[in-house]
Amino acid sequence: MPLLIQLLSISLALLATAIFALVIRSRKRSLKFIQGPPSPSLLLGHEWDITRVRKVGQLEYDWFEQYGSVFRLAGCFGEDILEVSDPRALQHICHKSAYRYKKPMDIEQLIGKLFGPGLVTVNGDIHQRQRKIMNPSFSAGQIRPFAPVFETCAQKLITKWRLEIESGAPIIDCYKELHGMTLDALGESMFEYNFDAMGKTRAGGLRDILRDVFLDSRNPTELKMLRNAAYRFLPKTIIDLISLRKTKEDKRFANWLNASQKVTGGLVTQKVESGGGKEKDKDILSVIARSLTSEDPSKRLLPVEALSQMATITFAGHETTASTLNWLLCELSYHPEWQERLTQEIRVVRNQHSTDGPLTVKELESMPILNAIIKETLRFRPIVPELVREAVNDDIIPLDSPITDISGSVWKEIPVTKGQRVALNIFKYNRFKSVWGEDADLWNPERFLHSTRPTTLGVFANLMTFSGGIRACIGWRFAVLELQVVTAALIDTFKFAAVKGIEIEQVRIGTNGPMVKGKWEAGPQLPLNVTLRNT
Numbered sequence: 001m002p003l004l005i006q007l008l009s010i011s012l013a014l015l016a017t018a019i020f021a022l023v024i025r026s027r028k029r030s031l032k033f034i035q036g037p038p039s040p041s042l043l044l045g046h047e048w049d050i051t052r053v054r055k056v057g058q059l060e061y062d063w064f065e066q067y068g069s070v071f072r073l074a075g076c077f078g079e080d081i082l083e084v085s086d087p088r089a090l091q092h093i094c095h096k097s098a099y100r101y102k103k104p105m106d107i108e109q110l111i112g113k114l115f116g117p118g119l120v121t122v123n124g125d126i127h128q129r130q131r132k133i134m135n136p137s138f139s140a141g142q143i144r145p146f147a148p149v150f151e152t153c154a155q156k157l158i159t160k161w162r163l164e165i166e167s168g169a170p171i172i173d174c175y176k177e178l179h180g181m182t183l184d185a186l187g188e189s190m191f192e193y194n195f196d197a198m199g200k201t202r203a204g205g206l207r208d209i210l211r212d213v214f215l216d217s218r219n220p221t222e223l224k225m226l227r228n229a230a231y232r233f234l235p236k237t238i239i240d241l242i243s244l245r246k247t248k249e250d251k252r253f254a255n256w257l258n259a260s261q262k263v264t265g266g267l268v269t270q271k272v273e274s275g276g277g278k279e280k281d282k283d284i285l286s287v288i289a290r291s292l293t294s295e296d297p298s299k300r301l302l303p304v305e306a307l308s309q310m311a312t313i314t315f316a317g318h319e320t321t322a323s324t325l326n327w328l329l330c331e332l333s334y335h336p337e338w339q340e341r342l343t344q345e346i347r348v349v350r351n352q353h354s355t356d357g358p359l360t361v362k363e364l365e366s367m368p369i370l371n372a373i374i375k376e377t378l379r380f381r382p383i384v385p386e387l388v389r390e391a392v393n394d395d396i397i398p399l400d401s402p403i404t405d406i407s408g409s410v411w412k413e414i415p416v417t418k419g420q421r422v423a424l425n426i427f428k429y430n431r432f433k434s435v436w437g438e439d440a441d442l443w444n445p446e447r448f449l450h451s452t453r454p455t456t457l458g459v460f461a462n463l464m465t466f467s468g469g470i471r472a473c474i475g476w477r478f479a480v481l482e483l484q485v486v487t488a489a490l491i492d493t494f495k496f497a498a499v500k501g502i503e504i505e506q507v508r509i510g511t512n513g514p515m516v517k518g519k520w521e522a523g524p525q526l527p528l529n530v531t532l533r534n535t
């Protein structure tokens with residue numbers, strides 16, 4: 001298309017979106033009475049700055065300190081965003097409102113490109129149906145038997161790192177192999193399939209595709225950011241038209257979705273052909289295979305939905321745990337005293353049970369230091385720092401800590417109108433001093449050793465890291481068990497130490513990953529000094 005026509009159509013599209021945004025805004029109750037930082041840009045609001053920030057969550061964190069647990073932020077096209085970290089407000093939105101706060105259209109579009117219409121993407125009744133079908137595969141009874149599989153994968157990683165150390169490598173990039181290890185653990189436990197992501201053949205090449213999938217997502221151009229934001233205001237027909245033109249990101253997402261569905265779709269087909277397992281089989285393949293042929297519409301998944309679940313679980317089931325493991329090792333490298341305490345704890349448990357073999361699930365669950373380290377890492381380094389929702393109806397959001405508006409009036413609850421965009425700030429809630437103590441800004445597992453907090457928010461340890469309510473992470477038990485098994489195995493074998501002169505930064509790359517300061521072009525990495533513990 002000639003340049004002039006291109007520029008003209010872009011300007012027209014922007015103008016149309018701005019008009020739609022203005023019309024929609026005029027129907028919403030203004031949030032202008034709520035305090036917030038002045039907008040740096042009429043078109044991009046604060047969203048540009050937030051995406052470009054070098055330390056994930058820090059910008060919003062500073063604003064929360066200045067304006068309180070609820071404040072107003074400028075979104076693209078002048079939209080007001082309500083930023084929330086107040087515990088009662090989060091509880092209201094996540095736990096008490098069922099589907100009355102949904103994922104907004106732009107988020108649904110974006111995640112849909114990566115996963116298709118699976119559990120993490122869809123809203124309302126469709127989500128309820130899919131979740132009911134999938135839940136049985138994620139119960140404690142279903143997940144606990146995976147511990148030996150996690151142990152085997154951890155031992156494969158240990159062998160690899162041991163060989164690297166023995167061949168004289170002083171520094172190991174932990175990021176590189178942790179993702180391969182969690183993908184293999186996911187495949188072998190959930191699908192009884194070997195992705196071989198740690199091996200040489202890399203069947204399906206999924207790990208390689210995933211390495212690049214968010215290549216330029218952390219640095220979107222202004223135009224791309226506005227295009228994505230336009231989905232919030234434009235009618236579906238126009239969105240479908242805009243979506244016809246594929247960006248590089250669209251193509252990478254489609255490449256991942258196709259590749260993952262090619263590998264995992266075959267597993268579902270095999271299961272269907274073998275009869276879908278017995279009614280009592282609750283493993284994910286049997287559950288999905290049976291749902292495809294169910295007579296009952298409330299228990300049926302469409303073929304496209306079944307494939308989307310497989311892509312969703314493949315991605316969410318390994319990327320998230322690997323990112324958390326990266327931060328856990330990073331924090332332990334800064335805190336050798338906690339590595340020492342954990343090593344002692346492992347030895348004591350081993351001595352009590354006179355065993356050199358893998359620790360059992362019961363033993364892992366009874367280890368206070370191990371579990372405090374895991375909880376503290378999930379608190380301090382949430383790999384999804386924020387969730388975005390949209391009010392389906394007019395509503396009133398209650399607050400724990402009242403806020404003062406721009407005229408000095410105090411508000412104990414915030415009225416919002418249908419369509420209001422609300423950002424749930426997990427990063428800030430997880431550092432709320434009234435919940436976590438005065439040292440909430442520090443990584444200190446001690447806080448989980450001495451206090452028992454009532455679980456009023458989220459699904460695990462009062463944290464929002466796995467979200468909460470009907471859309472809470474379905475795989476949290478899987479993640480916690482894998483973190484327990486792998487952390488104990490790695491710390492029993494290796495000492496991890498920070499590399500002098502290297503600063504690790506927490507960056508948005510899908511989930512939050514580690515990058516070396518000044519070396520972002522090298523992609524995510526976590527170089528650590530790794531040595532054998534008993535030498």
Ligand code: HEM
Pocket residue numbers: 119120121131312313316317318320321324383384387464465466467470471472473474475476478479
């Ligand atoms: C440390 C590891 C993990 C963290 C921090 C984490 C975090 C989250 C969060 C914050 C959400 C809510 C997303 C949203 O509402 O947009 C979520 C949803 C989800 N997670 Fe996880 N997750 C982890 C591990 C896993 C694992 C191991 C699996 C699968 C084996 C999994 C599968 C899912 C699925 C399918 C959803 C969508 C649930 C729904 O909307 O009903 N996650 N996770």
